[in-house]
Structure formats: structure tokens, C-alpha cells
Amino acid sequence: MSDVRKPFPFREFEPRWQQRWETEKTFRTPGPGDADFDPAKPKYYVLDMFPYPSGAGLHVGHPEGYTATDILGRFKRMNGFNVLHPMGYDSFGLPAEQYAIKTGQHPAITTAANIENFRRQLKALGFGYDWDREIATTDPEYVRWTQWIFLQIYNSYFCEETNKARPVSELEAKGWSREDIDSVRLAFVADTPVWWSPDLGTVLANEEVEEWKSKGHTVERRPLRQWMLRITKYAQRLIDELDTLDWPDGIKLLQKNWIGRSEGAEVDFTIGDKTVTVFTTRPDTLFGATYMVLAPEHPFVPEITSAEQKDAVEAYQKSCASKSDLDRGDLNKDKSGVFTGAYATNPVNGEQIPVWIADYVMMGYGTGAIMAVPAHDERDFEFANKFNLPIVQVVQPTNDAAWQGYTDPGTAVNSGFLDGLPTAEAKAKMIDWLESNNKGKRRIQYKLRDWLFSRQRYWGEPFPIVWKDGYHHAISESDLPLLAPPLDDYKPSGTPDPLLSKATEWVHLPDGSVRETNTMPQWAGSCWYYLRYCDPGNTSRFISNEAEAYWTSDKPGMVDLYVGGTEHAVLHLLYARFWHKVLFDLGHVTTPEPFQKLVNQGLILGEDGQKMSKSRGNVVNPDDVVREYGADALRLYEMFMGPLEQVKPWQMKGVEGVSRFLARVWRVAFEEAQDGSFTVSPKIQDVPCSNKELLRVVHETIKKVGEDIEKLSFNTAISQMMICTNAFTQAEVVPLKEFIQFLTVLNPFAPHLSEEIHARIGGGVMLSEQTWPSYDEAALVRSEIEFIIQVNGKLRDRLMLSKDADEEAAKAAAFESAKVKEHTDGKTLRKIIFVPGKLLNIVAG
């Protein structure tokens, strides 16, 4: 089937143009330091989320975003911008390592092969990337600067006064001790309970646990020494500075919810001689606290548990330890818990309340302890009912709702000095009371946790850290990049020791110090790659000041447009913002944010309307589409499917449709001879356009396509080009100048076909090097316009009238119309609505 004659010879000319763009470096982007760099030219930085080069190759989701940015980039180029539109690979990652475990082959080999395949596929789609700027996060030179940035973070602390990162050398100068400095570094070591998978040989992030468990791997909870990044210090800035960005509201909200700011108070309860602090957002309900709950892992539990309850408590703790957070949540909505036998004293009224442990309280949030107010908290209410604990009303609902389980604001009752106050005021008054009596304080709590930054994998950046005498030390910058040595085998050892600990010679240094053997997570490389594109060959800095200054913008975010999938709404986009802010604080970059405008492309579903997946057998391979219909057809179809941001199903028939459109453009230009060769159509003539209607369509197309590209509304731009092509097809004469203007407009969408036609009809300089045509207002004007005539808002007739017909003229014409008369005869005229150039509505009754 694949060898039938194609309506236009894309298999011949597409690779030829790709070759030419490559050898001539058509899309090379000059930057500061280059001989041909023009600093006066405005810049435009349009960025794709770079792919993980999997063994499966590109899927059709990749070219969706990539084509969109390519069209925009080519368009901006044609409009005089110096466009930075780069591509690279996020090439560290578990699959290459899993393959290494199976075969013993070094992951670098698999990775290189996958990158080569990705590059081939990307080039076959004709994207206008500057390939000289291509980067891979696994390149030693790239690793070097990832490690260098890590060291900047490691050598910084968060200064609360200035709300910024500062070098720890400032603390050294102030005489801080080594321990004190280590306790405030933005990169620090902590013993944290983590999810450890023995057969994968690594810890997993919370969000990875279910995925790997479902694949049959075992996962257990273990306290391990881990590197953490103190992202929580940036929580407030990460929320506040979202407002300066041109991102979809949904994504901003997602990030805000992820960071999860809540305002409330810490309240100190006492249990015997111990003080247990709880966090609450409802200090106004303190009088209604009838029991206390500690997380099962809370450190005080063993100490406060009574002898009678010891066995029950320990059994309960054990059963919780094996459950994942998800088990504790979704799968176990049913409340469970055990009484510890201890009682706590409520600081506001001295009441003794029982202390329980229950897995609905998490150690990781707040203080790991809560005061339970069952009357006004759903979870506490459920728990109290199950275990017959007292429920005391302290809020009077504002409506006639029942007070049991009423969680909305209301009026304080049974609450001593708070009685009669609305909730908001009661909260404030209680916090004042707690602070002045030294029983608690105002507290802002975030859901965001510090970032667990170490992995026990092999295929990641090693930490540029050595250990000596129990302290960690940065290695010298001149020793970067620090690369992992090849291993004899990549199988996990079955212990939580990182894989790199197998490389004993590498680990043990002559001076007696040992290397850190953890590696960085895959997120590290993607946190700053957009910076490296600006200055990829720099050997003395991660980005030169000149390149940074030129490619950055006067807006808070550096990159003008960033396009990628929603799956990165929180993690990648939050981590990259965090790193950028640290670099900003330290003076290495001049904008506070990395990405000014963000657009999420919608998922492409399979032909069956389901998510594409191997198991469903509905996956579309872009290589097949290119072979059958050509790269231009694939590009065009992906853009014609619907709005970029929308979820939409694939339809192979639709690819045929756009392919037919391209064939029609081809046939406007050429006639096919008997032998299958193409000759320029005699309809193409180098004459002024005398066809006013055709001229108008061409200029409307120039205008609309330009406007639509700016709006990223590619589907409507294509439909306009189809209209224009149909007009050319039907015209007796195709004026050369207008046809070339059309080809120029088509070029960003279908670069190969438009270049080929243009070259064959003798157009001269490559379209990719041409400027975007301007449209002529005069050509757009119609002398007569079809006016809509309504009676009582219903369409009754359409009349051709002069474009500037006034109300009187339109009215006169309307009352001539039989169709109008039919609906107005015998009625009283009440009102006339007239919209110039558009419509006349006769209100009669």
C-alpha cells in the first residue's frame, strides 16, 4: 500500500529540504559572542518541554506541542525576531538503568541509541531547531553545571530577614559553627522515612509508590539518610509570584493547592510533664476539643502510653507501618485508632481529654498531633461517633443547620470569653489569648514538604560531595563534572545502599574521605535546561551573563512561551521555579521566574476516544504517518485537530483530509504529465491580480493566519488557508505574487511543501528566509455587505446593502422585503435595532 503513487512527491522533497536546512544551518540562532549576532534584534524564546528519550520513540503527543512552537518560532523569525527554539533530551532515568540491570550494558549506550532515534524522528518532521544548541542532561558538560548549581544551593541558606537565599560564607564570617551552618543549608541531610523498594534498589517518591507496586515491585517504609532541598522556605514566594505569570488559571491553582498554605495556630497541650503541640486552623473551637489524636508514628507515643494499653498501641502502630499513604486514605475511609491511656490538659479550660492514636493523623503535616473537635470537624465527628467520644457544641450555625458536624463559620458558644463572636473574630481573639498566655502562637502551615532529592540509582548525577569525619564537604568546582564509574553489574544489592557504593575504588579517596553515593533525581536536569540552551557551549559558566541578559525579558519570566503537557503542572514546574529563584537570589540570573507564559497542550486520545496505550492497541506511531502522508501532513493534522489546549481524539481520516488539502495546493501550481512529472501550471501568471474577490481572500488569509498564530489558534488558521486554496483552485488565473504570499503564510505550517513549490515556480530565496507578508486594508474592504433582517429577533431575510448603509436605508430596504412584510403586516412597529454593517431587528407586536 505504501508504494502507490502519492499525489505530491513528499518522499523525495521532504528529506531534501531537511538536508538543506541542516547543511545551510538555516535555523541557527546567533547569540552574544557570535560574529553575526545583532544585539538590536528583538529576541523571542519559545520552548518545548524536552522529551525523555524512551526506547519507544516519539509518540504523536510530542509533535503536537513541538509543531505549535515551531509554527510560532518560524512566524516570529519571519517577523524579524531572533528566535531561540531549541531541543534537547531529559536523558537520565530509570528505564535505561533497568535495561542495564537486565543486560549489563552501560545505560549511556542505551541512552545514546535512543537519543539518536529521537533526533532522527524530530528531524524528519522538519522542525526549525538550532541543532547546534542541542543538549542532553547526561552530557558530562551538562552534568558539570547541574552539579555546580547543586553546589550553589548547598552553599546557601535562606535569610529570613531578606526572604532570599544567601551564601553560607556570610554565616561563617559571623562565626557560626559547622553544625549550625549545616542545619540551615538549602541542601541538607536528614533521616527521613522514605519508600524503599528492595528489588528496584531505590527509594521512591510518594507519587511513584502506587505505580511501581502495581507493576509487582515491593515497597516498604524505612528511615534513611537522605539529601533534601529546603523548598519550603520558598513556599510563600512560590505562591505570591505566580500572580506575575501568564499561566492558565487552572495550573496556578494546582500549584497553590499543592503548596497548600493554611493559616491557624499552634496550641500547646500538656500530657504529664510533656508539652504536645497541635496545629489547628480553628483555634476558635478550642473549648470544644474533647480528645486529642497523635499520629501513630509520633515520638511521644511510647512514652505516654499506659501499661494496660501498651499491647494494643504497639499492635496498631505495627499495622500502620505497612500501609502506604494511599492505603491510609482512600482504601480506608473507615476510621481506626487506639486509646493510649493518657490524658492531655486543654490549655484554655484545664479539662482532661483522652489521647488517642489514629492513622487519620499524619506525622508529615503540621505537628503530627491534633486537637479533636468532633462537633465541628467531619473527620473528628466520624471518629467520635465510632468510639463514643463526647461531642460538645462550640459554634452556632448561621443558618438552621444542625450543629453536629457543622464545619462552616458561625458564632462561638460554650466558649467562655469567645461567646457571641463570629468565627473569624473568635479565631483572632483566641490566638491573642494563646500568645499572651504563652500557650501557643499564630502559625502559617504549608502542605509543601522539603524536596527529597537523593536517589539510590546509578543513572543520575552523582552528588559532588565527599564525607570526612562525619561531615559532608563540597568537592572542588575544578573537579566537576563528577561522573559515575561504570559498574560490573547494575543489579540492586538488596540493601538500601546506593548502587554507587559498589564502586569501592571510586568511593574511597586516598585522603580517607568517602564519596557520597546517592544520585540526584531526574528532575535535576530539567530544572535549568532552558538556561543552558542560551549558551550551550560555555565551558566557564552555566550561562554567560551576556547570554542571560540578552535572552531574558523585561517580564518576570525569562522564557517567552513554554509549551508542554499538564502532567508537569506541579513537580517539574515547581522545582524549576525554585531553582531559578535560588539562582536569582544569588545573582546568577536576572529574572525571578523561568517561564513567563505557559500553555498546556491537550492530550491526544486514540481513535477509540481512549488514552493511547500499548495494551489498548490504539497507539499511533508518527513514523508511520510520515511514511504514508508526509511530515507536512502530520504537522498540519496535529494542528487542525482542534484547539491546542483541548483533549482530542486521533482520526486517520483527518490526516487524509489535510493531505488532500496539501495536494490541492500542489495542483494549483502544477499539472501532472503522462510520465508522472510535474510542470508549472499555465494558470500561474506573473500579472497583477485583477480578481478582486481572490485578492480579498488572499489578504484576509494573511491577516487571519497571522492573528491566529499569535493566539495559538492554529486550527482556524488552517481552515482559512483551505478557503484561500479553494479560491485559487477556482480562479482562472493564479497571480504569481499573491500565490507566493500564500505560500509564505503556509510555510510555518507546511515548510517542505511550500518551499518545494516556491522553488519550482522560481520564487528565489528560501521562504524560511523571507519576511511575513503584510496585508492591504484596502483589499479587505467589501463595497456591499449582506445585512441580516430580523423581526422580533428571528431571521427573516438577508439583504445586500452598501457597507455603510444607515438605519434609514436599511429600514427602507427591509420593508420592501416580502419575507419581512409577511411577519410585520398588521402589527404595530415598536422598536428598531440597527447594528451598522451587520443587522436590522424590527420589533413589532
Added chain:
RNA sequence: GGCGGCUUGGCGGAAUUGGUAGACGCGCUCGACUCAAAAUCGAGUUCUAACGAGUGUGGGUUCGAGUCCCACAGCCGCUACCA
């Protein structure tokens, strides 16, 4: 449970500030070309025989609502006992 998004012909989708609903494409029907078919070109295609009705459902505002307001339903994503 919470948050977000979506709902327009047989299908993907168009519709400025509220102003011709269904652009463009797919599919389908008919015609031309052909011995024939494919391809191509041309015509038609929301439903209804018609009157009319029509943008998930019910209400509202307006001369006029796919678009604005209120209530409801259904799908899809993300998140999950966050105190």
C-alpha cells in the same frame, strides 16, 4: 469528598463587545471524467414532508443568548482524612 475542565450535526470542530449557529475538514449523497474503478473536479448535506424546532437539562436577563446570571445533570482530568 475537594479542585479544575468539558458538553454545539453522523464525526473532529467554527462562531468579535451578546447580533446569520454549524466556518473548515471528515463521512455520506448526486453529477462530471472513465470501458470500469481509484484519484480528481463540481453540487448538496443540523433535524423536519411541512409549519417549525434546534448549541446537555430547567429557569432567568435582553429587541436578540452557544455566548451573561441561577439551579441541575452527565462525562473527563488531577488530588485525596492537610487538622
